[in-house]
Amino acid sequence: MNAPARVNDPRAPERMKAWVLGGPDELRLVDKPVPRPGAAEVLVRIGATAVCGTDLEVISHGPPALVQGGLPFNKNFTPGHEYMGTVAQLGPGVDEFDVGDRVAVEIHAGCGRCERCREGMYTACVNYGMNYGDRDKGHRANGFTTDGGFAEYAVNHVNTLVRVPRDMSDEEATLIVTAGTAIYGLDVLGGLIAGQSVVVTGPGPVGLMGVGVAKALGASPVVLTGTERDRKRLEVGRKFGADEVVDVSREEVVAAVMRITRGKGVHYVLECSGAPNALNDAAHMVSRGGRICLVAFPHAPVPVDVAHLVSNNIYVFGIRGEGRSATRRAAALMAQKRFPAQLLHTHSFPLEEVPTAIRYAAERIEDAIKVVVKMH
Numbered sequence: 034m035n036a037p038a039r040v041n042d043p044r045a046p047e048r049m050k051a052w053v054l055g056g057p058d059e060l061r062l063v064d065k066p067v068p069r070p071g072a073a074e075v076l077v078r079i080g081a082t083a084v085c086g087t088d089l090e091v092i093s094h095g096p097p098a099l100v101q102g103g104l105p106f107n108k109n110f111t112p113g114h115e116y117m118g119t120v121a122q123l124g125p126g127v128d129e130f131d132v133g134d135r136v137a138v139e140i141h142a143g144c145g146r147c148e149r150c151r152e153g154m155y156t157a158c159v160n161y162g163m164n165y166g167d168r169d170k171g172h173r174a175n176g177f178t179t180d181g182g183f184a185e186y187a188v189n190h191v192n193t194l195v196r197v198p199r200d201m202s203d204e205e206a207t208l209i210v211t212a213g214t215a216i217y218g219l220d221v222l223g224g225l226i227a228g229q230s231v232v233v234t235g236p237g238p239v240g241l242m243g244v245g246v247a248k249a250l251g252a253s254p255v256v257l258t259g260t261e262r263d264r265k266r267l268e269v270g271r272k273f274g275a276d277e278v279v280d281v282s283r284e285e286v287v288a289a290v291m292r293i294t295r296g297k298g299v300h301y302v303l304e305c306s307g308a309p310n311a312l313n314d315a316a317h318m319v320s321r322g323g324r325i326c327l328v329a330f331p332h333a334p335v336p337v338d339v340a341h342l343v344s345n346n347i348y349v350f351g352i353r354g355e356g357r358s359a360t361r362r363a364a365a366l367m368a369q370k371r372f373p374a375q376l377l378h379t380h381s382f383p384l385e386e387v388p389t390a391i392r393y394a395a396e397r398i399e400d401a402i403k404v405v406v407k408m409h
């Protein structure tokens with residue numbers, strides 16, 4: 034009966050500062066009640082929150098945010114989904130964590146009762162956004178369907194928490210979830226095994242993490258592609274372990290992959306560019322029976338050479354988020370320092386300067402890769 038004292042943080046106040054979304058591209062810093070954790074939940078005192086490309090989508094256009102069944106505008110909604118912090122309060126029955134534990138979070142707590150959640154694919158929960166009124170199925174996706182991390186506090190389900198090693202900075206810890214997306218695409222969804230070859234198209238944060246994760250899982254060779262504009266990011270890709278980098282402004286990308294693989298093509302493409310012809314290019318980079326994981330997407334529908342996919346038995350699949358506890362596997366690789374994740378973090382701003390942080394990320398000012406809002 035000598036359980037450790039689970040004293041709730043006396044510093045957790047009644048009210049907090051939080052950014053809320055008004056209309057499109059309209060963020061306001063307001064004073065808001067600190068949320069209280071329910072059963073199987075904790076209150077997290079946020080330490081740092083990274084800006085993600087998807088935040089820019091949510092803030093400007095709305096989807097994939099879905100708040101109370103509709104667009105997230107003018108609903109007192111706080112965006113931000115890539116955050117870390119310290120456990121400040123425990124909900125009823127929580128003994129998995131203690132107050133004071135440093136944690137990073139994954140975004141999705143599925144409903145736990147639908148077919149996909151039962152398979153571990155809770156990022157594809159059938160009850161996405163069903164968390165209100167008489168349609169409350171318990172689904173949460175912080176920063177998308179429930180309040181997120183551009184605030185001093187947020188509530189998280191215990192399933193979404195992963196411990197942060199002592200020697201990992203707050204900024205680096207916000208990147209665990211980014212690595213989680215890459216690992217989910219490669220290991221569980223992709224079935225990547227050691228010795229297989231991978232092309233990562235597009236050196237954004239998930240792409241660069243994809244390079245690091247692929248190398249950590251034993252892939253060889255790992256090829257990273259990008260444009261002239263991405264020169265700095267391609268250099269970072271080499272530090273993440275890319276065996277080859279290809280500047281597609283200089284060399285046609287399919288020809289480059291065929292040169293590197295001596296005409297065989299690769300087992301696997303992780304598509305992180307969203308370029309209109311990326312899927313067709315990927316289909317010509319993989320060998321027969323190869324796999325293409327789509328992480329990024331173009332904004333308009335694009336023509337696809339379906340006959341080539343069919344006749345070559347090519348597998349194509351989209352990925353949403355980081356299911357099957359991928360965040361825990363990502364945290365394990367990062368704790369073992371298998372790739373220099375901290376190199377992705379380029380800029381920090383305080384909570385008061387969230388709009389500036391977002392502008393740095395959106396416009397890639399000073400070659401920004403990951404811009405982090407640091408709370409304290």
Ligand SMILES: [Zn+2]
Pocket residue numbers: 085086087088114115
């Ligand atoms: Zn994100």
Ligand SMILES: [Zn+2]
Pocket residue numbers: 143144145146147148149150151155157158159160
């Ligand atoms: Zn579900």
